Each structure stands twice: as C-alpha cells, then as structure tokens.
Amino acid sequence: MVSTPASVDRAASSSCQYLPAVAEGDGLSPNQQLLPLTAAVTAADHLTVGGCDVVDLVEQYGSPLYILDEHTLRTACRQYRQGFADYYPGESLVLYASKAWNCLAICAIAAAEGLGIDVVSGGELLTATTAGVNPDTIYFHGNNKSAAELALALDVGCRVVVDNWLELKTLGEMATQQGKPVPILLRVTPGIECHTHDYIRTGHLDSKFGFDPDQIEAVFEFLASQPQLNCLGVHAHIGSQIFELNPHADLGEVMAQWVVTAQRYGLTLTELDVGGGLGIRYTEADDPPSIDTWVKTVCDSVVAACNAHQIPLPRLLCEPGRSLVGPACVTAYRVGSQKVIPGIRTYVAVDGGMSDNPRPITYQSVYRALVGNRMGAACTETVTLAGKHCESGDILIKDALLPVLRTDDVVIIAGTGAYNYSMASNYNRVPRPGAVLVHNGDATVIIRREALADLLRQDCLPESLR
Structure with missing residues (x-):
C-alpha cells in the first residue's frame, strides 16, 4: 500500500500545465487530458496519480511500471453511458473494446460501471467471463475465429460478430448441431475514410475486416434460410485514434440503409453497433473531441437516419477502447545510461522500451514524457x-524536451493505457512489467511483474540436448 502524500500543490511546478485543470478533473473529458484526472504534484515536487507518489510506487513495485488510475477509467465509462442517456431516446449499451487492455481488473471495472465487453479472441473471452462479465453483454469479434473459439462462444452464450462467409457458414452448422439459435451481428465495411494511420484505419473498402457492402444482400438472403442464426444487427468500425466527427456523422445513414435492406429479406435488425475510434491526447498538439461531443454526434446521426427511413430506433452500441483506458494510465521508468553525440543527438536510455510499448516502433506513435521526481525542473534539454x-x-x-536527466530519475510517459500492456512482448527475453491500480492513495497489484523464471515456463529441452 502506498499512502496519500501529506501535501499536494497543483501550482508548484512548471509542468502543471499538463495537469487536469481542476481537482480530480471534475467535468473534464479524460481523453482530452495528457495525464490522468487525479494527477497532482507534491510539495517534494513528485508527480502523484490516484493519490500515490510515483516515486514511491517505483520503489515498492519496481520499474517499468504501469500505473492505472481507477478514477479516470471510471469517469470515462460514466461519461459514455451518460452521453447515451442524454442524447439517445432508445436503448443503448457501451462496450469496452478490451483489446486495448484486457485483464481481469479492467474487465471487472468496466462491467461494474454498466459496460459490456468487446473481445477478439478466446483468451479475451475467458478473461471477461472469469471477471464476472454477463455473457449477454459480451460481443466476440475477429476476422479469423477458430472453430475452438466459436465453440467457446456458443458454450458461453455471448454474441458473435460475424466477419466473413466461412465463419457464417461454420456457425450455421454448429448451431444446427447444437439445436439452439446463435445470436449474431454482421460486420460490414462501411466504405468511410478517416484520417489516421493506415494500420488502424478499418472502415475503408480495402480492409481485411468484414463483409463488403456489395455482399450484404447475398448475406441477408443466406440468413433468411438459416433460422438457427439469429441476426440481431450490423456492426461497422471506421478506424482508431480519430479526431474528425464527420465520418461518425455519416455512419448512421449508411447503417440505416442496411436495416432497410434486411427488411426486404424478412429480417428485423434490432441492434446497430457503430464501433469506436475516438482519439485521445498523447501530446500537446492533439485536440480530440470530448466523449460527450462524440456520443452526441453518433446519436444524432442514428436518430436522424432512422427517422428518415421510418424505422424503429435500434439498440445502439459503441465500442470505445483507447478513449476509456488510454488516458487512465502512465508508465514509469528509471533512467540509466546516456550517450552524447556532439552536435547530433543525446540518447537517454530507460529500463524498458519496445517490449512494454511497441507503438512507437509499430505506428510511429508520439508520446509526452515528464520527470516524475522533479516535476518543477525547467525543460532545457532535447534528448x-x-x-x-x-x-x-x-x-x-525522439527529440523530447525535458529537464537535464540524471541516472535513476523517474521518467513518466503519459497515455499508455491502450495497446501498451496488451501488445507487450518478451523481446530479448525481457520480463513484462507489472501494473498497479491506484485510487484514493492506495495501490493494488492487478498484474504481477514477470520474473526471469517465468520466461522459461513454456520452454522444453529435449532429452537429446541435455
């Protein structure tokens, strides 16, 4: 347990411009902040998150260390739910896209806040059910689910978001053998472009995901002859880390047309899942819309489209991931060696890297760093x-503006809740970091740090090599 600092001064540091504008971020949209809503600075010039001093956390739990702020995560969940309550007159359900960070604690928090869970593998499905998530609120995605994963989905009783013909026909056969209908949604590529990285742009036509729009009538015709497949609705997702609202405003009309098309084949679609994609603020240059604004845009789009086509309002679903958990976490590192190349560059090495955050090398992602043990130090060096x-x-x-760094300084990188632990690896046989959940001055381990011995757990040495 890490205690709350005796004194917290939100004006003690030149770095306070990166802190939430009001205590505990009341009324702020978490995805628009660089740091968690509870971030503050102590009189000793240390960063605190969730009332816990990050220097003390590193001393107690080691580094690298993921530090997840429970208040920020719960606030984001509540803002999504409240937005739908305010702007959508029909039924709605917010799903946490758990590929962003799937673990028992986060699934349990999301479920406790009234969210369902979006999973994309048997492992994520097992984690969600073990965390106590109601199977009726679990939606199973993926473009190449194995037969074993589909069997697990049928056994659990969750919804299956069908991605392709092979999966559709396989599910039909499995449902017939099981003798009971399987609830499904269809993933359809909407053909909507958005400005984001090519690897995370999934709504345009050249995508590995989903049925293309010109296939949808054939799919509906097939489903009309498959009573064991209970098609509840359609799903679309246009991409990730999106700051534009227009693509989401356009999506309602596209999806409403699919509902009308389904009616011609005797199918009544009662659910529309608009996916996720809302971006977060990784650096000062980022300016994403708020959760409330995004939700209003989506709701207005769907309501207008349904009214225009004179169809009942469906159950409206969305699948935020990054904007829920991304801003709630920071990663703490210890500074190690330095290499100065005069006139070119200064390299400062930390005790982690691509094994705990592969996004910079994978997506050329940019982050903001702070010095957690010297928050008031002037930023005078580019390293x-x-x-x-x-x-x-x-x-x-690359080219981070920071104070002059010293060995054993605690460097904090913000916005690391999404696609950091979930994409972590053991490259170079480096153990994966631990994670703590911080709240009201208490820290609780939610993921144990791997030990060196854990790296050998799956290895097998043949007798012939002994």
Whole structure:
C-alpha cells in the first residue's frame, strides 16, 4: 500500500500545465487530458496519480511500471453511458473494446460501471467471463475465429460478430448441431475514410475486416434460410485514434440503409453497433473531441437516419477502447545510461522500451514524457528517450524536451493505457512489467511483474540436448 502524500500543490511546478485543470478533473473529458484526472504534484515536487507518489510506487513495485488510475477509467465509462442517456431516446449499451487492455481488473471495472465487453479472441473471452462479465453483454469479434473459439462462444452464450462467409457458414452448422439459435451481428465495411494511420484505419473498402457492402444482400438472403442464426444487427468500425466527427456523422445513414435492406429479406435488425475510434491526447498538439461531443454526434446521426427511413430506433452500441483506458494510465521508468553525440543527438536510455510499448516502433506513435521526481525542473534539454532492447528502432520518444536527466530519475510517459500492456512482448527475453491500480492513495497489484523464471515456463529441452 502506498499512502496519500501529506501535501499536494497543483501550482508548484512548471509542468502543471499538463495537469487536469481542476481537482480530480471534475467535468473534464479524460481523453482530452495528457495525464490522468487525479494527477497532482507534491510539495517534494513528485508527480502523484490516484493519490500515490510515483516515486514511491517505483520503489515498492519496481520499474517499468504501469500505473492505472481507477478514477479516470471510471469517469470515462460514466461519461459514455451518460452521453447515451442524454442524447439517445432508445436503448443503448457501451462496450469496452478490451483489446486495448484486457485483464481481469479492467474487465471487472468496466462491467461494474454498466459496460459490456468487446473481445477478439478466446483468451479475451475467458478473461471477461472469469471477471464476472454477463455473457449477454459480451460481443466476440475477429476476422479469423477458430472453430475452438466459436465453440467457446456458443458454450458461453455471448454474441458473435460475424466477419466473413466461412465463419457464417461454420456457425450455421454448429448451431444446427447444437439445436439452439446463435445470436449474431454482421460486420460490414462501411466504405468511410478517416484520417489516421493506415494500420488502424478499418472502415475503408480495402480492409481485411468484414463483409463488403456489395455482399450484404447475398448475406441477408443466406440468413433468411438459416433460422438457427439469429441476426440481431450490423456492426461497422471506421478506424482508431480519430479526431474528425464527420465520418461518425455519416455512419448512421449508411447503417440505416442496411436495416432497410434486411427488411426486404424478412429480417428485423434490432441492434446497430457503430464501433469506436475516438482519439485521445498523447501530446500537446492533439485536440480530440470530448466523449460527450462524440456520443452526441453518433446519436444524432442514428436518430436522424432512422427517422428518415421510418424505422424503429435500434439498440445502439459503441465500442470505445483507447478513449476509456488510454488516458487512465502512465508508465514509469528509471533512467540509466546516456550517450552524447556532439552536435547530433543525446540518447537517454530507460529500463524498458519496445517490449512494454511497441507503438512507437509499430505506428510511429508520439508520446509526452515528464520527470516524475522533479516535476518543477525547467525543460532545457532535447534528448531521445531510448529503450534497452537490442534494436536501433527501440526509441520511445525522439527529440523530447525535458529537464537535464540524471541516472535513476523517474521518467513518466503519459497515455499508455491502450495497446501498451496488451501488445507487450518478451523481446530479448525481457520480463513484462507489472501494473498497479491506484485510487484514493492506495495501490493494488492487478498484474504481477514477470520474473526471469517465468520466461522459461513454456520452454522444453529435449532429452537429446541435455
């Protein structure tokens, strides 16, 4: 347990411009903040999150360390739910896209806040059910679900979001053998472009995901002859880390047309899942819309489209991931060696890197760093924060403006809740970090740090090699 600091001063540091504008971020949209809503600075010039001093957390739990703020995560969940309550006159359900960070604690928090869970593998499905999530609120995605995963989905009783013909026909056969209908949605590519990284742009026509629009009538015709497949609705997702509202405003009309088309084949679709995609603020240059604004845009679009086509309002679903958990977490590192190349660059190495955050090397993602043990120090040096792995591309932040760094300084990288732990690896046989949940001055381990011995757990040495 880490205690709340005796004194917290939100004006003690030149870095306070990165802190939420009001205590505990009341009324702020978490995805528009660089740091968790509870971030503050102590009289000793240390960063605190959830009332816990990050320096004390590193001393107690080691580094690298994921520090997840429960208040920020719950606030984001509530803002999504409240937005739908305010702007959508029909039934709605917010799903946490758990691929962003799937673990028992986060699934349990999301479920406790009234959210369902979007999963994309048997492992994520097992985690959600083990965390106590109601199977009726679990939606199973994926473009190549195995037969074993589909069997698990049928056994659990969750919804299956069908991605392709093979899966559709396989499910039909399995449902017939089981003798009971399977609730499904269809994933359809909406053909809507958005400005984001090519790897996370999934709504345009050249995508590995979903049925293309010109296939949808054939799919509906097939489903009309398959009573064992209970088609509840359609799903679309246009991408990730999106700041534009227009693509989401356009989506309602596209999906409403699918509902009308389904009616011609005797199918009544009662659910529309608009996916997720709302971006977060990774650096000062990022300016995403608020959760409330995004939800209003989606709701207005669907309501207008349904009214125009004179169809009943469906159950409206969305699947935020990054905008829920991303801003709630920071990662703490210890500074190690430095290499100065006069006139070119200064490299400062930390005790983690691409194994705990592969997004910079994968997506060229940019982050903001702070010095957690010297929050008031002036930023006078431009350095490149390098990871410890044997890879030239293992760079966390290139040209970061920071105070002069010293060995054992605690460097904090903000906005690391999404696609950091979930994409972490053991590259170079480096153990994956631990994670703590912080709230009201208490810290609780939610993921144990791997030990060196854990790296050998799955290895097998043949007798012939002994």
